[in-house]
Structure formats: C-alpha cells, structure tokens
Amino acid sequence: MKVLAVQAKTLDLSESPVLEERGVDQTQLQGQQRFTGAAVFDDDERLLPLASGFLTHGLQNALISYQSCLTYGKNIGYTHDFLIGLREFADCERDSAFLDVRTYAIEEYFSHLREDQDLSTKTIRNRDSSLMAFFNKYLCRGVDDTPAPRSAANPYAEGLLSPRPLRNLVAACSVADLKELMLSTKSERERCLLQFIFDTGVRRSEVPRVTLAAIDDALDFQNSLFISAGVSEAINADYCPLYIAGSKGHSDQIKPRTTLVSRATLQRLKKYHSSPLYKMYRKQFGKADETPAFLNAEGTAYTPNSVTKLLDRVSTRALSSRRIAKKISPHKLRHGNAYAMLRSPDIGTDHLDRLVAVQKTFGHSDLSTTEVYTHIPYDLYQKLLRPGTETKTKAGEMEELVKQTRLRIDIGDSK
Structure with a gap:
C-alpha cells in the first residue's frame, strides 16, 4: 500500500498512467501543469479510486492538510487490506468493499487491531476517525453535485465505532x-x-x-x-x-x-x-x-x-x-x-x-x-x-x- 500526495506542485502529466487509467484525455495536456491531489495504491500498485477521490477532493478544497491527507490515506489503505482478506469481499474490485461494508465488519477490524496486532487504543481511534471522515464526508454524501458513491446505510451514522482511547501519562524531558x-x-x-x-x-x-x-x-x-x-x-x-x-x-x-x-x-x-x-x-x-x-x-x-x-x-x-x-x-x-x-x-x-x-x-x-x-x-x-x-x-x-x-x-x- 502506498499513498502519494502533491499540493500546488508543477508536474508533467502528459504520459501519466494514473490519468490514463482514470480516463483523462492526455492529448489535452500540454507541457507542465500545476496539480493538487492524492492517490492511494494497493500492494499490486493499482489505484484505489474511492480513497484517492476522497483525498484529492479534501486537498483541492482545503478541507484537510497535506499531513492529514497522508494519515487518512494510510489508515484507509490499512482497512482496505483487512477487508479484502475477508471472504465476503474477496471478489471486490479495487476498494469497492467500502461501498458495501457493514458496521460489524469495521468493528471486527478494530478487534483485530486490538487483539492480534496489539495496537494502542489511541492508534485505533485515529484509524476510526479517518474512516468516519471517509464515510461521512465522501462515501455517504455526494460532492460537487454528484450522487453519493455509497447507497447502503452509513455505518458511522451514530458516530465513532471504537472505544474511547485510554489517556496515558505524558512522557516529558526533565x-x-x-x-x-x-x-x-x-x-x-x-x-x-x-x-x-x-x-x-x-x-x-x-x-x-x-x-x-x-x-x-x-x-x-x-x-x-x-x-x-x-x-x-x-x-x-x-x-x-x-x-x-x-x-x-x-x-x-x-x-x-x-x-x-x-x-x-x-x-x-x-x-x-x-x-x-x-x-x-x-x-x-x-x-x-x-x-x-x-x-x-x-x-x-x-x-x-x-x-x-x-x-x-x-x-x-x-x-x-x-x-x-x-x-x-x-x-x-x-x-x-x-x-x-x-x-x-x-x-x-x-x-x-x-x-x-x-x-x-x-x-x-x-x-x-x-x-x-x-x-x-x-x-x-x-x-x-x-x-x-x-x-x-x-x-x-x-x-x-x-x-x-x-x-x-x-x-x-x-x-
């Protein structure tokens, strides 16, 4: 899994395989272009269009910072890797599992992080927050006059799914x-x-x-x-x-x-x-x-x-x-x-x-x-x-x- 992001950066996109894959007419691109956007790729270096669209929209409209874009992308990518390992999502195309996933599967993912990977409650809550933003602000709500990608119920309709993180003592330098x-x-x-x-x-x-x-x-x-x-x-x-x-x-x-x-x-x-x-x-x-x-x-x-x-x-x-x-x-x-x-x-x-x-x-x-x-x-x-x-x-x-x-x-x- 890889996350790439650029913000107001000059790029030569005339031979970009990413744009070709997304159906952009490359003959219309002349010389270098100023570009702001992000892309998430799976382990086979295939573009994840839903995650990439969410991050690109956030960057282009100043809804998220550059660093938050990278964090969201990684957290969404980690979740995608878990979902496609489940039998019910094994045949899903790219990151389309996010269009059908239900609350129980996301909670199962958090349980896996806690019990199998021994991640802290703070790290789990961080991933939970990224997913909630992905669902609430993109998958379940249309942007730019387009319909919402997801028609199923929003698993985050009632808020965050993970337990409240434990507050650790602060480690300070004396x-x-x-x-x-x-x-x-x-x-x-x-x-x-x-x-x-x-x-x-x-x-x-x-x-x-x-x-x-x-x-x-x-x-x-x-x-x-x-x-x-x-x-x-x-x-x-x-x-x-x-x-x-x-x-x-x-x-x-x-x-x-x-x-x-x-x-x-x-x-x-x-x-x-x-x-x-x-x-x-x-x-x-x-x-x-x-x-x-x-x-x-x-x-x-x-x-x-x-x-x-x-x-x-x-x-x-x-x-x-x-x-x-x-x-x-x-x-x-x-x-x-x-x-x-x-x-x-x-x-x-x-x-x-x-x-x-x-x-x-x-x-x-x-x-x-x-x-x-x-x-x-x-x-x-x-x-x-x-x-x-x-x-x-x-x-x-x-x-x-x-x-x-x-x-x-x-x-x-x-x-």
Whole structure:
C-alpha cells in the first residue's frame, strides 16, 4: 500500500498512467501543469479510486492538510487490506468493499487491531476517525453535485465505532535530561536550539518559521525596565513574549500565538546571532523577518525532519554514555516545558493560573487538552521533585543551564 500526495506542485502529466487509467484525455495536456491531489495504491500498485477521490477532493478544497491527507490515506489503505482478506469481499474490485461494508465488519477490524496486532487504543481511534471522515464526508454524501458513491446505510451514522482511547501519562524531558542532551553535542548552535525548544514549547514543525525578527522583538521587550508597586528600583522581566507562527491551523494554515521565553535563553541566542558563523550564513537571506533564527551546519533553515534527526543523534550519544535512560523526541521537550511552567512559582498565583498559561502558550483551544499534564495530582507531583527544587523558577533553571552548557563560537568554527 502506498499513498502519494502533491499540493500546488508543477508536474508533467502528459504520459501519466494514473490519468490514463482514470480516463483523462492526455492529448489535452500540454507541457507542465500545476496539480493538487492524492492517490492511494494497493500492494499490486493499482489505484484505489474511492480513497484517492476522497483525498484529492479534501486537498483541492482545503478541507484537510497535506499531513492529514497522508494519515487518512494510510489508515484507509490499512482497512482496505483487512477487508479484502475477508471472504465476503474477496471478489471486490479495487476498494469497492467500502461501498458495501457493514458496521460489524469495521468493528471486527478494530478487534483485530486490538487483539492480534496489539495496537494502542489511541492508534485505533485515529484509524476510526479517518474512516468516519471517509464515510461521512465522501462515501455517504455526494460532492460537487454528484450522487453519493455509497447507497447502503452509513455505518458511522451514530458516530465513532471504537472505544474511547485510554489517556496515558505524558512522557516529558526533565531539565536534568535536557542538560545531558546538550552536553552530548559540541555545537553551541545545537545547544541553543535544544534549550529554545524546551524553554518555548514550540513544535518541531514551528522551528523553521521562528525568525530573527521575532527573537529581536523579544529581546527588545527584555531590554525594557518595569516598576512594580512597593519596589523602588526598575527590574528586567524574567520572561518575554515571543511570536510563534504556529502549526495546527486548519488545513495547513498558520495559527499564530505568543509563548513565553526566559531572558537567559534570549541572551544566549543573542550571542549566537552575534557570532561570525551566523552572520556569515544570514547574508543569503533578506530582512530579519525572512531570516531563520536557527541555521544548520550548511547555513540553511532547519526542517522538521532535521530537528527530529538532531534529537535522535544527541539522544543516541547520551544513551550510549548512560547520561539518560530513554530516547528523547522533540515533543518530549515540549512536554518538559509544560511541567517546568506548572512547577514555576513565578508564573501565576496558583496551579490553575499556571495551567491556563500553558494552554495559552501552547495554543490549545480547550483547557481540557492541557489537562493531560494533570494526570499526576499537582501536590503529589511537587512532592516527587528533588528536595530543594520546589522553589526554582523556569527562568532560573534556564539561566543555570546556560552557565553549565554554553560554548564559545570562534571565528574558525564551521558548525
């Protein structure tokens, strides 16, 4: 099974076997065409027309994002593979089994995933959601003035078919683990990035969109002095607002938000941006709002995959030297930020204040999403902390981390 998708991509389709199979007159295609669409193929490399039509319609009408398109396609393809293995669907043409399948067969598929493949309830619910979208938005409802492909009753008329997924405890990266990760690379550039992801809680997909201008704006705020009641001297803020061009917007749209970054992290980034190495690479970009805040060893912007590879590389080193117990992914750094905020006494006056702060900085539309971090009661969580750490602030932890891990970037450094 294979899923292919393109979004506003220029392609030469004049000799496409897919279009020929779908009855498109190829003589009308001249030169290269801009194309948005998707295709799902079975193990024999045959096109599955129903699944492909659903995904293509979703992409072309901005109903689903590119990543969701790939996820839906794989989940539908997995279901198709199971259905054609059943005796009643053995003679079905392509993915026509979806036109006749009844509720019991889909429930049998979920039982197979749970009992035979030992998949988690969360994974099963993910596949269930993909199938419900396929049936509700395409198979059982006509699109573009065409009749619905399926005439049989909708198996999803009453909603999802799988049990509610179990909520697992969040696996987070601690500040101690973050320090060991940073010590596992000799690059100050990489250490800056690791601390930034942890301190801001950004997703890996958001890293490439963090600009030099956004960092400069946060630094300008950091340079401001604030006077509070009962204090005679002006002080600098320990945290600064940072603009994030966030992911998770509808259909690949950007969902902006503001997060909090510690002053120590900003000052570390300022020194990185002042290094000859960064200045040399940034010349290829235009204005500050077009310049990535983080550049890799080749002088180009990080990609989400390169962020994952960085964490995989330094985690492997830290594991081999027994600095950490388990591999750490980019999202575990994000989870670590949430817990750091929840235990920081200077963020809000109580636990609920801090929970709301996490919700806002993470861009969660509903507080219930943020409450995943409260599976361990907060008072018990505090007692589980090492003695003497209860009053440490997130800003203070980041400042201490800089002192313990910062490397000098010399003129001759190439990374």
